[in-house]
Amino acid sequence: MRRGFWAADAELIYRxxxxxxxxxxxxxxxxxxxxxxxxxCRAGGPWRRMLPGVILLSPGPPSVEQRxxxxxxxxxxxxxxxxxxxxxxxxxxxxxxSEKVHLLMSSFRKRISSEFVIVERTTRLPRPQIKGGFPxxxxxxxxxxxxxxxxxxxxxxxxxxxxxxxxxxxxSDLDHExxxxxxxxxxxxRRVLATxxxxxxxxAEIDAMRLWEQSGLxxxxxxxxxxxxxxxxxxxxxxxxxxxxxxxxxDSYEFHLNPKDYARTLQRNTRYAMAGIHVVQTLPSRLRxxxxxxxxxxxxxxxxxxxxxxxxx
Numbered sequence: 682m683r684r685g686f687w688a689a690d691a692e693l694i695y696r697x698x699x700x701x702x703x704x705x706x707x708x709x710x711x712x713x714x715x716x717x718x719x720x721x722c723r724a725g726g727p728w729r730r731m732l733p734g735v736i737l738l739s740p741g742p743p744s745v746e747q748r749x750x751x752x753x754x755x756x757x758x759x760x761x762x763x764x765x766x767x768x769x770x771x772x773x774x775x776x777x778x779s780e781k782v783h784l785l786m787s788s789f790r791k792r793i794s795s796e797f798v799i800v801e802r803t804t805r806l807p808r809p810q811i812k813g814g815f816p817x818x819x820x821x822x823x824x825x826x827x828x829x830x831x832x833x834x835x836x837x838x839x840x841x842x843x844x845x846x847x848x849x850x851x852x853s854d855l856d857h858e859x860x861x862x863x864x865x866x867x868x869x870x871r872r873v874l875a876t877x878x879x880x881x882x883x884x885a886e887i888d889a890m891r892l893w894e895q896s897g898l899x900x901x902x903x904x905x906x907x908x909x910x911x912x913x914x915x916x917x918x919x920x921x922x923x924x925x926x927x928x929x930x931x932d933s934y935e936f937h938l939n940p941k942d943y944a945r946t947l948q949r950n951t952r953y954a955m956a957g958i959h960v961v962q963t964l965p966s967r968l969r970x971x972x973x974x975x976x977x978x979x980x981x982x983x984x985x986x987x988x989x990x991x992x993x994x
Contacts, residue, residue, distance in 0.1 A: 694738065699750040701738045702731065732795055745769075749815055752782040752798045760786040761809040761816040764799070764830070767823035768840065770812035771849065775839035777831060785818060785826075801826075805862065820844060821854040822862070828873070829866035837873045838887050885931050885965035886919055892968060896976045898983050899924050907958070915952045918960070925986035928953055928960045929979065931968070959986035 697707055705718050721728040722736060729737045731751040737743050743751065749766055761767075764783030765776050783799040786792060787806050794800045809816035817823065824844050828837040844850040855874055859867060876887050886903065893901050901920040907928065908914055918928035932946060953960045961982045967975055 698738055699754060700744075700747050702743070702747050702750040702754060703736055703738060704754050705734045705736055708736065732798060746813070748780075748797065749782055752784055753815065755795065755798055756784050756786055756790075756792055756800065759790070759806075760784045760792075760800075761807070761818055763801070763818035763823045763826040765827050767812070767817040768820070768827055768844075770815060770817050771820045771823060773820075773824070773840065773843055773847075773849070775836075775843040777827065777836040777840065783826060783830075803863075821850050821858045824850065825855065825858050825862060825870055828870035829863065831866075831869055834869060834873060837869045838876075841870065841873050842887060885968060888965070888968040889919060889929070889931055889963070892972055892976055893920060893929075893979065895972075896979050898922065898979060901929070907956075909956050915956050915958065916949050922983065922986075925983050926956075926958050926990060927983055927986045928958050930960060930962050931965055932962050957989075959989065 694703065694708070694711065695701065697703060697711065705715065708718050709715055718728075718736065719730070720726065722730040725740075727738075727740055729740055731737050731743060731748075732755040735751045735754050737747060737751070745766070749762060753760055753762070761784065762770065762782065763785050764781070765779045766782055769776055781797055781799050783801065785801050785803055785806055788802045788804045790802055792800050792802075807818050807822050810819060811817070818826065821844075824840055827840060831837045841855070845852060845855070852874070855870075859870060859874065873887070876890055890903065899922060901922045903920055904917055905921055906914055906917050907921055916928065919931045920929035921927075922929075930949075950960055950962075959982055961979060963975055963978070
């Protein structure tokens with residue numbers, strides 16, 4: 682290409698970019714001098730530098746997609762997205778706060794982390810999946826790569842519970858990935874997966890499991906179908922204590938705002954009552970705002986259910 686031709690064809694430059702992000706080396710190949718490239722990235726200029734050797738072809742802040750594109754251009758080849766942004770591209774919503782873009786690449790590559798890009802070299806580079814036009818890690822790898830970098834349980838609970846509850850990940854895939862992957866930072870996801878493996882389907886149920894254990898009541902079963910003596914399904918309570926015929930349901934206001942959901946709850950509670958099942962309903966928010974009160978309510982309900990069962994036995 683004749684030197685300087687780039688100045689007359691801004692569209693050509695954009696077509697050579699990835700979502701408006703381009704390598705400085707590509708611009709130089711098109712006839713720009715290095716000096717001209719970076720002069721345009723100065724304050725008040727039409728472009729901005731995003732990463733070493735990576736240019737945004739506009740002066741404003743980059744979008745999330747442009748940050749991912751910049752990270753992949755910085756890595757150059759054979760890299761794929763994992764961590765939070767990969768989870769987002771897979772469609773998960775319960776994401777931890779982070780402005781980092783986490784990349785995986787082969788262990789023989791020499792690229793290092795820079796600014797908002799985390800580069801992780803690995804001997805277990807998975808086959809990429811294309812999501813949103815980007816190469817990303819499979820979801821089981823992405824959620825665990827995210828969880829390994831979290832230092833507290835709550836965001837890991839939210840992310841892993843969503844992945845499992847929505848059927849996006851199988852527990853067997855997560856267990857295998859956790860066993861085969863890096864053990865660094867694995868304590869948090871191990872604790873969360875152990876709880877999910879007991880039957881929890883949401884963060885609220887994980888909180889509920891913790892309170893039930895603290896209550897000292899007999900062991901409960903989680904999300905198991907309960908049938909009457911004729912084998913007809915009564916319900917699938919969040920927790921079921923068979924010794925006392927006690928069901929515990931974690932019901933939110935949001936669920937009951939829908940008239941159909943509210944009607945289903947009333948029908949469910951009627952079935953419980955007709956079967957002689959004592960039911961406790963708790964708002965998810967109270968599991969954290971008033972845990973001692975919730976535990977006391979469970980204990981009273983259990984004692985009342987046991988007394989009632991003894992009186993009808």
